Amino acid sequence: MDEQMTETMADETANAAALPVSRDAANWARPVEKLAVEGERAGALNLNVAGKGLTGPLQGFGALWQKTYRLPLAAVDVSPAQVMAWWKGHLPELMPDDSRFYPSMTGVQPGEVVLINATLPAMFGAPPMPVSTGVLILYADDESFSVMTPEGHPESGFNTFSALEEEGVTLCQIQSLARANDPVYEFGFRYMGGGAQQEQIWRHVLGQIAQHYGVEPAIEVRKQCVDSRLQWAKAGNVWHNAVIRTTLTAPLRWTKRALGRTS
Amino acid sequence: MSKANITTNVRRNNGVSIIDIGGEVNAYAEDALAAAYSEASQNGVKAIVLNFSGLEYMNSSGIGLLVTLLIRAQRNKQRLLACGLNEHYQQIFALTRLNEAIGIYGSEAAAAAAA
Numbered sequence: 001m002d003e004q005m006t007e008t009m010a011d012e013t014a015n016a017a018a019l020p021v022s023r024d025a026a027n028w029a030r031p032v033e034k035l036a037v038e039g040e041r042a043g044a045l046n047l048n049v050a051g052k053g054l055t056g057p058l059q060g061f062g063a064l065w066q067k068t069y070r071l072p073l074a075a076v077d078v079s080p081a082q083v084m085a086w087w088k089g090h091l092p093e094l095m096p097d098d099s100r101f102y103p104s105m106t107g108v109q110p111g112e113v114v115l116i117n118a119t120l121p122a123m124f125g126a127p128p129m130p131v132s133t134g135v136l137i138l139y140a141d142d143e144s145f146s147v148m149t150p151e152g153h154p155e156s157g158f159n160t161f162s163a164l165e166e167e168g169v170t171l172c173q174i175q176s177l178a179r180a181n182d183p184v185y186e187f188g189f190r191y192m193g194g195g196a197q198q199e200q201i202w203r204h205v206l207g208q209i210a211q212h213y214g215v216e217p218a219i220e221v222r223k224q225c226v227d228s229r230l231q232w233a234k235a236g237n238v239w240h241n242a243v244i245r246t247t248l249t250a251p252l253r254w255t256k257r258a259l260g261r262t263s
Numbered sequence: 264m265s266k267a268n269i270t271t272n273v274r275r276n277n278g279v280s281i282i283d284i285g286g287e288v289n290a291y292a293e294d295a296l297a298a299a300y301s302e303a304s305q306n307g308v309k310a311i312v313l314n315f316s317g318l319e320y321m322n323s324s325g326i327g328l329l330v331t332l333l334i335r336a337q338r339n340k341q342r343l344l345a346c347g348l349n350e351h352y353q354q355i356f357a358l359t360r361l362n363e364a365i366g367i368y369g370s371e372a373a374a375a376a377a378a
Binding site for chain 1: 290319320321322323324326327330331333334337338349351352354355357358359360361363364
């Protein structure tokens with residue numbers, strides 16, 4: 001054990017009794033080494049999540065972007081907590097057809113895994129490609145929740161969904177702090193419409209919220225490149241690439257399905 | 264979520280900058296953290312220690328702010344270290360894998376010595 005950790009642990013022991021329980025303790029997921037998917041998710045393809053580790057904004061390959069999408073609920077008398085309660089309760093319905101979310105029965109709770117079945121757009125004559133992945137609910141409170149991506153997910157980082165009040169107006173906000181997980185995804189985001197599709201997904205979600213509350217979908221988008229460097233040391237992340245793995249295992253699933261029908 | 268409720272204080276200790284962080288680290292803490300970082304970075308400082316002894320609350324937006332602070336420090340070729348994190352916040356640093364880039368120490372003296 002190195003000196004840094006020894007000292008940290010000794011300090012923890014000395015202070016443990018004196019430390020109060022942190023106010024946000026119940027809002028965070030418990031530490032996990034590898035993700036586990038529990039409970040049935042009707043209709044979902046469960047691939048590339050169980051057994052995967054988490055990847056944050058520091059573990060991916062591509063340029064790091066912070067993208068913020070905002071929808072003002074002008075003239076709607078609703079609190080941020082009320083909006084967030086509705087948002088959490090209707091999460092799957094708000095997603096577009098090409099990016100389906102499958103939360104557990106428990107819903108949006110810290111530590112829960114949401115499965116994602118998506119389809120990447122057809123490009124250069126190739127058919128659309130399926131991708132099965134997921135996210136961990138990293139943090140949740142009355143006015144926000146955040147998800148963190150696993151290995152193999154197109155992005156490496158966090159997405160935070162929140163409702164807040166500014167100058168008397170309740171705003172819905174989606175903010176991502178993420179980079180492409182590997183070189184293939186980075187290429188896809190830059191040159192094959194992946195970035196535009198991602199933007200379209202979050203515009204769709206906010207558009208659905210606008211429709212529910214009867215307001216114009218006046219969505220403001222801000223993008224900031226936080227770190228333009230490519231992290232070549234992370235190029236090996238491509239081993240976990242969920243698009244490649246979902247596509248390569250498709251014939252096996254078709255065969256199993258066909259055999260299941262005939263037996 | 265309340266408005267900004269963070270306190271920061273910048274000190275120097277043997278050529279290392281220390282930022283004492285107290286209160287709440289959430290989305291509203293962005294300006295205060297950025298200002299403290301700018302002050303701590305003056306005079307070509309090569310290492311900054313974030314002292315979280317006074318931290319009372321942190322959400323995922325707060326973790327995001329620490330990520331952007333780290334990127335700024337890396338761009339300026341500075342090391343970022345942390346001390347004063349209780350067990351809960353050490354777990355969050357581990358969960359979000361922030362601990363792979365920000366060294367965590369049990370005391371300010373240990374962090375400053377490692378800087």
